[in-house]
Amino acid sequence: MTDFSDAISVAASGMKVQATRLRHVSENIANTDTPGYRRKTVSFTETMNGATGTGGVEIDRMRLDRTALDRIYDPTHPLADASGHFDGSNVNLLVEIADAREAQRSYEANLKMFDQVRQMSTSLMELLRR
16 A cells, blocks of 8 residues: 555645645736736755655745846836836746646646546455455
């Protein structure tokens, strides 16, 4: 049964990191129009448990995108400088939507693997009962 639990553990770690990634993407989308907001990105790292030999994935760290902020001309905005410009966000909605779709599909793939392992373990238990 340890192989089944190892596979479930790997799938669960994949679902966890993709859920975190999707949360950051949704925060980026929600703050598209927030002046001075910098896009958040996450990176993943592979983990390996030396004692059991099982692996997984986890969030390495969250970073702020350092690309230049959009300069927006609106002299009536309270944050506008003397030239009438203020710093917008560096969130690109097309990139965020693509990231959200990729995270969703990765989550679904891990969920499918989780479900397959669960079905296999259930089938094995039924065979052993006979």
